[in-house]
Amino acid sequence: MITVDPPSKITKKQINGKIEYAAIFVVGILLRLPFMVSTVDDAFITFRYVRNIISGNGFVFNPGELILGTTTPLYTLYLAAWGKLGFDFITVGKLTNILADSASCVLLFVVVRRATNRLVAWTAVLLILSSPYNLQYSASGMETGIYTFMLLLILYLYGAKRWNWMALVGGLLVLVRPDGLLVLIVMGLFWLIDRQDLKSGMKYAALMILVTLPWILFATWYFGSPIPHSVTAKSLTYRTSVPLHWLQILWHVFAQRGGTGGALLITALLGTGIVSTLTRQALRPYLAWLLLYVGTFTFFQSGRFGWYYAPLMPLLFTFVVIGGYEWFRQMMRLPAMTTIMQSNLRTLLAGALILSYMGATGIAVSGAWQVANKEVAQEKLMWQPIGQWIQDNTMPEATVAIESIGGVGWYSERYIWDEGGLVSEKVYELNQETPGNINVFGLLQTYRPAIYIAWDPWELETRFDTPEAQTWFAANYKPVESYTAVGKTWTLFQLREE
Structure with a gap:
């Protein structure tokens, strides 16, 4: 006689988790939708390629000139497919990026909660949800939201040992933006550090190459090279002679806007968070990617545009929050702090923190909205x-x-x-x-x-x-x-x- 096991019951904890994910996802969408009215100038470069593809002029910016001037061929073809079906491809592109960026918030919440705890994860995701650069550039027409989600997904899939999917997404990411190669380098490095099977690693690397091969062959035949001409041109024309200029802009964007005191506090929290992350194995690949990304763009001194900084913001906020959590843990060892947490003052402290967050969020969203209006x-x-x-x-x-x-x-x-x-x-x-x-x-x-x-x-x-x-x-x-x-x-x- 064949017996069938009864379906496992969904626990209250699992239901609460799904509610959390849905809430984060929906809030992320709602915060980003108003920014759809704004389109950055560079997005129209890709849109013009899309329009020419749909019109039958080919994958070109100027009809008759076979030059790959967009760095996001997969996004371009994705929009062209929707346009061919009769949809407003600009709206589709913006909505896709908004959904992807909101999914990034959910994904990072899951990762941080597993590596730390729910309080840290919620604190981090609340900051990420209202991150000005992510609000603006996820809805600006650029591929930024898709890129951010895919790179975080690759890092997540590595930790989950879903390596076939990791290789598939990794191959696609390079076609969304060529600097996606940096996260693949990080994956290869950790494959060696974690002493994974080299033969299996070669198989997954081959799968990544296989995913990109059709485009490589087409682009080589059609344009003469799979490397976007815009990458070469930017490295020549927009390369600055100012030392560490790319890093200086990142410093201004993320920390210096808070004034001297705010910048020092953010730097201290970020440093503490990075040191703490070194002891959390699950977060090390995320830190390694961040450092490699910042180092690469700083070294080549090009790409000083907002959409190149936006993918960094979720992880920077995460490490700042982890640093704050470590400070809190150390402060709890002080007798005075223990007394406060056991008294009614803890309510005042929590209220002050909530009000501070609401004020900072209001300022952040307002600032992003002003930029969008420009x-x-x-x-x-x-x-x-x-x-x-x-x-x-x-x-x-x-x-x-x-x-x-x-x-x-x-x-x-x-x-x-x-x-x-x-x-x-x-x-x-x-x-x-x-x-x-x-x-x-x-x-x-x-x-x-x-x-x-x-x-x-x-x-x-x-x-x-x-x-x-x-x-x-x-x-x-x-x-x-x-x-x-x-x-x-x-x-x-x-x-x-x-």
Whole structure:
């Protein structure tokens, strides 16, 4: 006689856990949805690739030029698939990133709770939920939310020994952003540290390569290289000579905004949290990735954009909270603290902490909202009207030279000479003459675009800093329109008729 075991009952603890996960996920979504109104300029670069794919022009920014100027081919193809089905792919992209970023909060809550306790996990996730950079960039149109979730998922899958899934997600992550390779390096390092089977490790590495192989073969055939041209261009054009500049920006973003006292406190808590993490085996890979990521971007001195800092914030907040927990544990050894915790003062202390969190959250969300509104203002008051002016006043074959190519490139639908060289190989060659800077003068002299858009007066003062350059520019280009928003002015110059 065959007996069937009765289904296991779901315990109250499991139900409470699922409620916690759902609450975190829903709150994360609700906090991020309002930021969908904002789109950063660089997102429009990917959107223009998507539009060209859907329109049948190919995987190109400028029709006819096979240049891989986006660093997120998988996200681009994902959006193009939705667009082909008739959906608004920009909305789909933003919603996908919001869902992914909210899932990151849940995932990190699970990891931190297992490594520490529920109090630490909740404290960390409350900070992460309202992290300004994650609020903004998860809904900005960039792939940041997807990238953050996938890298945390890979680290989680390694700890859970779900290695087939780890390899699959790892291969896909590199196609979301090439610096996803850093987390795979960390996984390989811990595979050796943990003395896992080398033969199995090679099998999983082969699976990762197999996942990326179709794109590698296609990109090599189609573009000539699977390495995005924008990576090479950024390393040339936007590489700064200021020592540790990338790290300085991170310091300002995460700590220095709190003033000197706040920065010192955050640094002390972060340092304590990092030291404590060294004793928590489950969190070591997360720390290793953070250090490798910061070290790599600091060394190469490029990528000083908000979406490169956003993936760090969840772990930085986590380590700060762990540091605070360690301080609390040590303080509990003091007789005075024991007396406080056994008296009614503990209620006042808890209330003060809750009010402090609510105040800090309010400030953080408000600050992120102000930044988002600036992006909205730039799109409505600059990118859209500039694009419309160009459409109304130039022929379809006209060319436009500009550094911030996303929004104007999207709305103008004209050929774009990218001053940074991200989508323009010819401009990249010109910029090799001025490493770390943009060779605008050389671009205008060589290719004579119909429209040149300058940040006025900064770009005019820095790009044409000799009498000869100023004379040539005035003789060949005339100002036609200016647009101002959030303290920035963009002036359009038109090529004079010869």
